Amino acid sequence: MNFKLKLIYPKWQKLKGQTTFNLPPHGPVAFAATLPDWVEVSFTDENVETIDFEEECDGVALSMMLSTQVKRGWEIADEYHKRGKLVFAGGISTMLHAEEMVNHVDSVFLGESEGRMEQVMLDWTRGELKKLYNFMGNMPPIESVGPCRRDLYKRELYNHKGVQMVDLFHASRGCRFSCYPCAVSYLGGRCFRPRPIDKVVEDMAGIENNRLFIVDNSLAQNKEWEKELFRAIAPLKKKWISHTIEDDPEVLDLAAKAGAWYVYQAVYDTSDYIRERVKRYHDYGIGVEGTILLGLDNQTADDCKRLIDFLGEIDLDLAEFTVLTPFPHTKVYDDLLRQGRIFDFDWNHYNAGQVVFQPKKMTPDELQDIYEYAWKNFYKDESQEQKMFRLFCNVALREMEEGTYRPRDRKLANKSFGRDVVRNIKK
Amino acid sequence: MKVSPEYYDEIFSFKGEWDMPSTCGLKIRRSCGKVFVIVTELYQDNPGTSVTYAGQKLAEQICQAKGLEMSAITYVECNPDTNSKLSFYDEEYFQVDFNADLQHRYRQMDRAEVEKMLQG
Numbered sequence: 001m002n003f004k005l006k007l008i009y010p011k012w013q014k015l016k017g018q019t020t021f022n023l024p025p026h027g028p029v030a031f032a033a034t035l036p037d038w039v040e041v042s043f044t045d046e047n048v049e050t051i052d053f054e055e056e057c058d059g060v061a062l063s064m065m066l067s068t069q070v071k072r073g074w075e076i077a078d079e080y081h082k083r084g085k086l087v088f089a090g091g092i093s094t095m096l097h098a099e100e101m102v103n104h105v106d107s108v109f110l111g112e113s114e115g116r117m118e119q120v121m122l123d124w125t126r127g128e129l130k131k132l133y134n135f136m137g138n139m140p141p142i143e144s145v146g147p148c149r150r151d152l153y154k155r156e157l158y159n160h161k162g163v164q165m166v167d168l169f170h171a172s173r174g175c176r177f178s179c180y181p182c183a184v185s186y187l188g189g190r191c192f193r194p195r196p197i198d199k200v201v202e203d204m205a206g207i208e209n210n211r212l213f214i215v216d217n218s219l220a221q222n223k224e225w226e227k228e229l230f231r232a233i234a235p236l237k238k239k240w241i242s243h244t245i246e247d248d249p250e251v252l253d254l255a256a257k258a259g260a261w262y263v264y265q266a267v268y269d270t271s272d273y274i275r276e277r278v279k280r281y282h283d284y285g286i287g288v289e290g291t292i293l294l295g296l297d298n299q300t301a302d303d304c305k306r307l308i309d310f311l312g313e314i315d316l317d318l319a320e321f322t323v324l325t326p327f328p329h330t331k332v333y334d335d336l337l338r339q340g341r342i343f344d345f346d347w348n349h350y351n352a353g354q355v356v357f358q359p360k361k362m363t364p365d366e367l368q369d370i371y372e373y374a375w376k377n378f379y380k381d382e383s384q385e386q387k388m389f390r391l392f393c394n395v396a397l398r399e400m401e402e403g404t405y406r407p408r409d410r411k412l413a414n415k416s417f418g419r420d421v422v423r424n425i426k427k
Numbered sequence: 428m429k430v431s432p433e434y435y436d437e438i439f440s441f442k443g444e445w446d447m448p449s450t451c452g453l454k455i456r457r458s459c460g461k462v463f464v465i466v467t468e469l470y471q472d473n474p475g476t477s478v479t480y481a482g483q484k485l486a487e488q489i490c491q492a493k494g495l496e497m498s499a500i501t502y503v504e505c506n507p508d509t510n511s512k513l514s515f516y517d518e519e520y521f522q523v524d525f526n527a528d529l530q531h532r533y534r535q536m537d538r539a540e541v542e543k544m545l546q547g
Contacts, residue, residue, distance in 0.1 A: 098445065110445055137447040137475060178471060180515055190474060297515060329444075331515065334468075334479035338504065338521045338533040 001038045006057035011046035012068035015353040019384045022417045024158045026168035027091045028063040032149035034113040043152040048417050064093040067350035074104040096328045111135025114144040142193045147203045157418040162408030167209040171200045175217045186329040192221040197232045212240040220246040230258035237404045239395045252284045261395050262287030270310040278314045287317040295324035295367045297360040304370045321374040322352035434467045434507045441488045443476025451478045467505040483525045
């Protein structure tokens with residue numbers, strides 16, 4: 001038996017004014033790893049290459065993570081329908097927008113795909129593909145999560161001027177927290193599900209990249225597991241980015257020794273706690289990218305500006321600003337919907353950079369202006385790319401000390417994500 | 428984020444979005460000639476769909492389980508106080524009109540209305 005599946009990761013409109021970095025997407029290759037051996041996969045990430053709609057295939061699968069991908073996914077489905085192909089969809093945004101998704105594709109998969117795709121693909125080959133495969137709330141054993149199909153990546157496309165982008169990796173699923181703007185507890189369950197440490201090490205060791213982004217929502221969910229994880233991965237000498245790490249000297253020390261490069265840390269007020277939290281990461285040689293959410297109900301325009309000014313005092317390495325966005329299946333969606341404050345339901349605008357709701361203590365335009373001011377103000381003296389370069393130098397130096405540094409690929413020095421680099425060199 | 432049992436008389440189990448096992452707090456009060464069905468979001472103790480997202484599907488399941496007519500109830504969603512420092516976890520009650528469009532489906536009830544409803 002053989003089935004050729006065209007797997008597509010739809011493109012989305014990048015935020016204007018920000019440096020675009022295309023990372024190799026995790027969802028499609030995690031999904032591909034759950035397909036039976038007799039399914040041949042051809043993968044296209046539309047963010048870095050063009051879809052060839054005429055490529056021969058037996059069926060099409062869309063893997064989507066962001067709300068800003070779903071409408072493009074529907075356009076792609078329409079194109080394949082014209083060619084008589086069935087389209088299957090899964091992933092985070094398929095689950096968040098499932099009610100609409102069922103109207104645009106032939107089959108929708110909800111939940112996690114480990115252990116489920118053999119049956120789905122058999123149904124497909126028999127002409128019995130179901131409209132809905134619903135595994136919501138029915139998680140597969142975490143032990144069944146295996147290595148991703150990273151062999152599907154066209155590696156040269158995830159490369160900026162010869163520097164390979166980080167690989168995404170997950171050491172756990174689910175989240176015991178259920179934060180106001182987040183849908184992870186709906187998607188992955190309100191229960192932290194760590195992968196077995198030996199599986200994590202084996203998986204991580206097999207990745208042809210010394211730099212990773214551990215995409216788990218928060219590593220600070222189970223201190224003992226976290227310590228065990230850091231001890232186990234330290235010998236691999238990988239360098240990695242992650243979300244929050246436990247605020248504990250022993251854990252931070254172990255994280256640093258395990259290769260923590262920099263972390264995403266929420267900066268939600270101007271307290272000494274935040275100041276000290278950032279300092280403690282730095283004390284262990286771990287960089288900090290502050291994540292700043294603007295537009296919460298308790299924030300006035302002046303509060304936001306004070307928060308933005310505060311960032312200059314706490315020595316952040318990078319900052320990322322977002323406006324509050326009511327993604328479906330979050331508490332913020334429920335609250336704003338009940339209050340009649342969501343005025344825009346165009347999912348292309350749900351990019352966390354465009355105001356789609358009525359803020360409580362300012363106008364939508366004021367919030368939009370503050371968001372744009374935040375980016376400009378933080379990066380006024382040193383651009384985002386320059387600050388990233390400094391973080392890159394830090395990690396390169398550490399790698400040189402440890403003998404793991406790989407020089408950039410000179411053959412790709414004039415390429416950025418598959419496209420020619422245009423240089424402004426004055427003659 | 429534990430919700431006080433004062434907010435409900437019983438825990439009601441329902442099929443949420445895509446049949447996900449879900450729970451909410453439930454109180455039924457008869458006051459001023461009306462039957463108020465009050466559903467409370469349980470946050471960490473609700474493993475599935477929120478009461479707001481479940482919406483009319485939840486209301487219908489309650490009516491079926493309790494022998495009530497949808498047209499004869501006044502349906503209320505409660506966002507319970509969880510003693511959080513965060514303002515969005517303060518207590519709020521919303522009367523829901525499933526016949527209205529999304530922008531006009533919810534009406535926040537004032538304190539006096541809530542007290543009158545709960546005294547019934």
